[in-house]
Amino acid sequence: MRAARGATRLPPPGKLARVTLHLYDTQSRRLREFTPLREGKASVYLCGATPQTTPHIGHVRSGVAFDILRRWLLAKGLDVAFVRNVTDIDDKILVKAAENGRPWWEWVSTHEREFDRAYAQLGVLPPSVEPRATGHVTQMVEYMQRLIDNGFAYAAEGSVYFDMAAWAKAPDGDYGAISGNRIDDLKDAEDPQGEGAARGKRGPQDFALWKSAKPGEPSWPTPWGPGRPGWHLECSAMATWYLGAEFDIHGGGLDLQFPHHENEAAQAHAAGDGFAQYWLHNGWVTMSGEKMSKSLGNVLAVPNILSDVRPVELRYYLGSAHYRSMLEYSPAALQEAATAYRRIEAFVLRILDTMYDGERSAFQAGEPTSSFVEALDNDLAVPAALAEIHNQVRAGNAAIAAGDTETAKTAAGAVRAMAGILGIDPLADNWFEGAAAGGDRAMDALDFLVQAQLARRQQARKDKDFETADAIRDQLAGAGIEVADTAEGQRWSLADPAQSTE
Template sequence: MTLKLYDTATRSVRDFVPLRDGAVSIYHCGLTVQASPHLGHIRKEVVFDVLRRWLEHKGLEVTVVANVTDIDDKILAKSAEAGVEWFAHAYRYERELHDAYAALGCKPPTYEPRATGHIPEMLELTQALIERGHAYAAPDGSGDVYFDVKSWPRYGELSGQKVDEMEPAADADPRGKRDPRDFALWKGHKEGEALTASWPSPWGRGRPGWHLECSAMAGKYLGDTFDIHGGGVDLRFPHHENELAQSAAAGKGFARYWMHNAWVTMAGEKMSKSLGNTALVSEVTRTYDPRAVRFFLLAPHYRSTIEFSPADDETRGSLAEAEKAIQRIDSFVERSHALVADGVGTADAATVEQYAVFAAAMDDDLSTPAAVAALFDAIRAGNQAIADGDVARAGLLAGAVAAMLDVFGIHPDAPEWAGQSAGSDLTPVVDGLVGALLQQRAKAREAKDWAAADAIRDTLADLGLTITDTPTGPRWSLEKR
């Protein structure tokens, strides 16, 4: 294993050595399903999807657990505003999250636990912390249970802070706390809250705190110690800090490496629902090719900030530029299809110099900017080889490009992109109708009824559809107008 990763806990690039030979375990915090996901949320999904694909490409078995926080203060508040049950509100946005995964070609997690399905594990962890002297039930009878931050000398190690220098959260409820920086493990049920949003516990009816949820779920599915814990940099403190503190204080090794991706910003500010400066995944992928959106999110280094400026579409690094990059990729893939189909491009990609550069970049803390440069260098060389009639070299380069595109998750022939297109809000019905016409065209071609086949193609072209014949069957896309 040659992979190096930046570990947030040590603030250094470290050699990555899995806990178990041939296998990697990853936990990353999923969304609190209170509202529609935006690009700031989904960048994390794309980053860890690329990491997963790279590890799998290297021959490792990867287990990914990404939770769904389906009970939380914000969910209760938002559902009350909308006048719907909290669980219905949460489920609606959980489905939107899954749609966003699919829209950007992200593989689903190995397992995706919901917080509400793991209350027993959370109660068990809370009880263990009380018994070890690191947590206490509030003396005011509220049913709250808090983690005692001053009882744990390591508190602050992930974010590099000292307890005495920390400020309590502005919206923290101070009731029953020994120290204003103590955080809730269990929240007692309050008058006016839905009874369905509470569960029985030794301290009275209530619900889990956000930090407790993730520790309990990570431990259940990945064990006391696992390889990588990830998430957005905004979660490093207090969420991940608190996860680490309560898990370690309970005697668990927890995460061996911590990875955090940077923000997506608009006008220099973090993209967030509370600020109102969001670009919803569902809206952006209606305007731009979804693969271009994915490319836009993965091309910069995961620890660098991405500025999203929809009004400045012609600037370098914009979504418009990403669409041009996807067009260059697709043009080469289409030109090289025959070479790969003939078996020429199936040779080991590692024999291609551009692939070696790509692999070295990916092993260097997922240095995607350098890896993207290697990809386009291979495409340039492949186009030149095709122009020179050097079929053998063109085939090798085509195979290398295909491997790189698979790692990035943007290969146009990958099954996750079937039926997706730029600038359209496609439905299964539309895809089915186009597919039926393409089947009729295929039958006409088999019967050598070229007039009928051309008529179907022309009809689709008049509707703005482009048909591309490939060795794996016809592909269609919708042209922008």
């Protein structure tokens, strides 16, 4: 297990704690007001990585989405216990390690470090604790014994299975509440060949809590024989060990609803634990409408993507869509997100240089606007929250053009506060130092200059001085910069040289 590394400064809670947060609970299929079990505290368990390969952007989207949730809870003044596990023993890990001729423990450790690096690069706060499955066998054995004692699990030929038939008959048996699947509709994905029946498995839907030892595989001793844990048992045991029998939020990717989270909930409830009060699931990163996965051959590894954009720009992109929606990847969409972030960055750096003489310590974050607060309180509606940040950037640039220093400073303070909550504050140590160390400073400088011109054009149009507005646009066009007027405001881009008539 690894404890959190260092402290992270977020904007002060201010008035945020008095605003009501609503989250979409997968189990009840509705927005619910978030009421923590313990006043002033929030407990979150996130299904983390199964480090069998280099992380791709589909893997880390979940980390970014739930990092935004965590930052919002912190900004509202809550003390957040955030547990993100590592599944460090798994069929896929064993297969990958064997295919590459490496010890399983070395293989998983190598890729676990890659996941850690990716999370850190994207500014994801380290969890309060990051437990590994192999470090919690004792808790798993205790959990299985409770299930056996309650009549909802049984041992057979060195394995231990969850008894689905017994749970279906229980007065509080609620299998399918999260995913909508019924027990009778299930197929035995863990044992498609029916080999479990020969080993004493009672029903095809029963899933393994503990798998008996196989030659060449790692194993741990238990009262029922040596073996290794089942995937679902790992999370139930670790979540309750660190957060208690009942905790606030359980999160993970949409693909984990079934069978993983459904099985987790069944185990926990059968053991007598209240378990998660809210279930949150993030959407996938897709390509051509398909879930990003190695089997589809469309994996985009984080290191590869970071050769095209800066880490903060990738974070902006991964967090820009609503967490429950699918995020369709394309190089153009990624670059558009990078450009949008640079507008925020250019404005903040402009204020820093011109109004604070480059002294970051003097440039303090202000308060988020009411529109931003309302957006995040509405099930973390980040697209609306980002729109409000850009509104403040435009207002700040217009204020600069009009010589209104105080309004510009107020807008900039709000931008910093809001961007900080989303984890993209340009003056945060990791992003500011990274930009200074070799980010795309030429584009930043260009955006800085163009935004000043666009602010002048905006003011001219507001004053109905259309001659000046058109002259500014023509001047920019002459420099190879195209300006588009959209519902979201003015947008600029470099003209395509291939379209030039010269």
